[in-house]
Amino acid sequence: MEYEPVVGRLREVRVITRPTADGRSSVTFRNFVVEMPYSKELNLEIGALLAVETIREDTYLILEVADYVPVHFGMINLDGSIPKEIRDQVMEEVSKSWHNGGNSEMWIDVFAYPIGYIATQNGFRKGYYPPLPGSPVRILNKESFKEFVCAKNGTDIGTVLGQGIPLTVNLPKAMVYHIGVFAFTGSGKSNLTSALIRRILNYTDAKVVIFDISMEYSILLLDQLLKHNSEILTTERYPSNPSDSSRKFMRTHVIPEELENYRERIRRTIESLFMEGKIRTLYVPPQGSMSLTYDSFLKLIKDQIDDKYTAFAQKPLFSLMLRKLDEMMRVNKIPKDAPLDDSILPILDEIENEGRSAGLKDNSTIFAFISSLRSYVSTDQVQSDEYDIEKLAIDILNRDKDSPRLFVLELQNLEESREIVASLVEEVMARRKRSFSTSPILFVLDEAQEFIPFDTRQRDKSELSSSAVEKLLRHGRKYHLHALISTQRLAYLNTNVLQQLHTYFISVLPRPYDRQLVSETFGISDALLDRTLDLEVGQWLLVSFKASLPHDVPVFFNAPNNLDEIRKILEEDRSGNLINGNK
Ligand SMILES: Nc1ncnc2c1ncn2[C@@H]1O[C@H](COP(=O)(O)OP(=O)(O)O)[C@@H](O)[C@H]1O
Ligand SMILES: [Mg+2]
Helix, strand or coil: CCCEEEEEEEEEEEEEEEEECCCCCCEEEEEEEEEECCCCCCCCCCCCEEEEECCCCCCCEEEEEEEEEEHHHCCCCCCCEEEEEHHHHHHHHHHHCCCCCCCCCCCEEEEEEEEEEEEEEEEEEEEECCCCCCCCCEEECHHHHHHHCCCCCCCEEECCCCCCCEEEHHHHHHCCCCCCCCCCCCCHHHHHHHHHHHHHHHHHHCCEEEEEECCCCHHHHHHHHHHHCCEEEECCCCCHHHHHHHHHHHHCCCCCCHHHHHHHHHHHHHHHHHHHCEEECCEECCCCCCCCCCHHHHHHHHHHHHHCCHHHHHHHHHHHHHHHHHHHHHHHHCCCCCCCHHHHHHHHHHHHHHHHCCCCCCCHHHHHHHHHHHHHHCCCCCCCCCEHHHHHHHHHHHCCCCCCCCEEECCCHHHHHHHHHHHHHHHHHHHHCCCCCCCCCCEEECHHHHCEECCCCCCCCCCHHHHHHHHCCCCCCCCCCCEEEEEEHHECCHHHHCCCEEEEECCCCCCCCHHHHHHHHCCCCCCHHHHHHHHHCCCEEEEECCCCCCCCEEEEECCCHHHHHHHHHHHCCCCCCCCCCCC
């Protein structure tokens, strides 16, 4: 390990305990105060890493700097009890002395906390040993920082704040364990998400499916839509003429101010997407007409058994139906999520006969139930030419080299979009289970609070989307299906979901509750999380648990501006034809 020349000393250890965000228990953080000599040249930033001697020989505890403040001995007891003239005089002296460089009266108090790693001669490993108060504390230099923090041969996603080195991450692994992007509106979530997607498309073999309720990603990823085989799915009807369509498209989408000068070029690009058939209308069946599965059929029967209005004489028959169905599913190995089909007809016939021989009346519930099921499974699903969820799922799962890789679903109506999210995710999962493949698919949910809210409802369909996304997050990894979710408030999100994400990108979260939730999830000091309040647009804190980085170190970085990346490509394209395969 190599260090900066400056050496500090460990002065204090403070243990801070507070109630957890949900108020049910408490958490404790260790905070260390390190004294560093004051000098104008001191190269110390929040996020810097320190090494301090511990009780074990040749074993150093790694600390991360959460904050630092210059201190002057002359002002330590300078409070209101000292006469004003003296206060003013002292402060004036002190103020001057900072500019004259360091002296022994002044130093820097550095607040740092342990991140769960120790360094020995054999390198870094997980662990903790108590550090020795008073002992030297050194700052890891750029090289050592890079070796510890950055992923070797990883993808560059920005610049580490204060270090000026590229932050490289293991993108495939980040994706496998799902990604979250959390920040207040306007902090740059969509911008970062687009920059990440651009890298995922170029440096991994994943396909990406974006659920876009703000209608922004087809512009934010315009270059990628051209570069790769891709599809924009819309529920909007466009005119048949590509030129008219492109004009309508420009009217219904927001063009960021930064790209205002390129309006005409963007329009022509959109026109070419229309000509290539990359912008397609997604057919969504009327609400409530989603199809039945074996599972939902089982539930329907159970509801009949539990319903207190079901006549007593019919209940055994419903139970029999349930048993027969269960037996048939086991014998024929029918998965629960398979669509209900006419193989249930023999069971229906059998139960009907049983009912008749038991002397049930013609108008019994069970007969009505059977006859409606019969007509459901016997009606052929109308085969249409419309591009629907099922066809979309097939395209998403298509493993051909030239099959589409990027899908942007422009969703305008919230309730409908929740149904679309639910049915697409379910369809893709069900199909993936039946025909396994290892090619990764990333689902991107921006404004995720709309789909996986804390408070789900049946009425607005959020129950549907929430349970589908929860399933994706819990079980998707086995099937190489992953998610990136982005939202402005963690408190509004289904908390089961949060525990499934191993990589968080965090910028300004004004509510303490949201920040506390993150510190508790990852065991990071509140002091560090509070520093996210100072982040500027485009600056992020990356925290990962066994995913994006070789070690679990929270790292502050400056993300590239996605708009610059598109602008560069629009710029390069002087001829007006965006070139396919542009890097
Ligand atoms: N890394 C960045 N560098 C420069 N500007 C950025 C960066 N990220 C975002 N911005 C700008 O900040 C504004 C808000 O970004 P946006 O991604 O829409 O935020 P959010 O999705 O969180 O509401 C946009 O004008 C965007 O161009
Ligand atoms: Mg946004």
